[in-house]
Amino acid sequence: MVLDNTLAAIQPGAFTLRFGTAYYDGSKWFAEVGGNLLSARWADPTQAVQGAKIMVGIVNEGRGQSSAYVLSGFSDQPRPSSGQITAVGVDELLFAGDDGGIYATKRFIGPTSDYALGNPVQLIWTMGYPTVLGVIAALATPPPAAPPAPPPVVAAGTEVLTATASDTFGVGGWGRWAGGGEKVYSGTYGGYTLTGSFFYGAPRPALAGKTITAIRFRVPQRLTVGNYNSGATIHLYAHTSGARPGGDVARVAGPFDIAVSAGQPPAWVTIPIGNAAFAGIAAALVNGGGISFAGDPYTGWTSRLTDPLAGQLELDWSA
Template identity: 55%
Template structure:
């Protein structure tokens, strides 16, 4: 009763407070367990408690420091069915059991029944301490309960994840950041063949994004940076975009595993989005990035000059 002292004190004289708990039998007596504490109580007659079964307890006070607890019954989250259809009779001597479907569409098993039954018989039910007893057949023509409706299709969850570039750079001349404006941490991106050097450029996005794990990628937008005035910058150029597997600069050039996907970049291009193939999705979701390789010789603005550079917008569903 210690846990209920405050509750008792709040009940006005002659008033009643209702609590919910469980029944407990210690081998000699039944107890009402309320708020984790077993208490003595009176039990409404008739009542057949079930070990651990859920019960409703009313507390009444006389205003003089005395109070009483009365277990008024058990309770369930849904009502018990009163009828059903026998499905299977499993004979086993005195322990014969009957499987039936209740009018609530739930399948039950019981070894309590009066009379004999066959599969398909409509039946009446009564319940004692959460255990069903079959008390007879329904003599009138009964319609079997309808099959439960199929479960609704799982809800489709959608979302968008934006990936900003954590590093961009050019590989060539035997390392990263050794060409033109990519030097000294400039992070400009170049691609193509120039002055006897083969150059590739890459954008990196850091660790894999948890929000993309296990998702289906439905759209990918990539922001191509503004074009640099290098090479044949007065002519349109076709760049070759690939997905690579590195979250940061590796020791050598990146491993391009998806692509190329070709995009035409006009003279004086100032940056804009392009839709990438969905085949890029798994590599990017796993922490990979974007790379350009192959002729013509071309350069792009550093991410240090424009935070939009190389941005990825990835739509997903699950």
């Protein structure tokens, strides 16, 4: 026989590979190779199916003894890993594999009622026979990403106004009193009436449409003029100019009176919302106006050139 000749030709310890089929005689599995039923060892785990194609390794162990080893099943093409149900029987499923072939199987997980025409299914193969593992769940399309949250609406805040100029008007114009230098004077001295002002430039867009809820003003260092060794009450007004006008400023709201001490250092004062002059002062400042000192007693105050924070304003607002 051909196989006998093959075995005889194998040198001791040598190995040859043959193709055959699995055969079960009712009590034991054999490897059928070239018409011969060989008792064989089977690779573990090998789940044999009657008639399945198998690869058999044959080793000559010497002294005329040969052993057969079933290495695995094989097929001419790879088995499909998935398919689509084409029919559902009482105990059998038919499916089209993803390789284009049509197959039938009585091996499936769950009852046949779990399967319907067109279901995509996952497959596993054992020695050439398919088992349907179940229906492949459709991949859910992820929902579109939520748009970014809009920026929070700022409902309140504080706008800081730093003086762009300070000066005194009197004796025929701006900056002619006591050597100029943007110092601020107010009151009457030697028959001359003086007024001093702080200017803040153009209107602030951030304040448009807002409600002003508090105003704080930084009174500068008091100068050693007039009765500087005594306390005094000074008078603050709002004016309408963003910069020095040709003449004195137009004071439109006030006065807001504050008490100052002898030689007072820079100090913050609050114009509360309940003050009678508050609404007019707030409106003037929002529209680009500034703060003016006017009226007796005669006092002098550091310029913004000496102290950049002289006359600074803080306006609290709400939307």
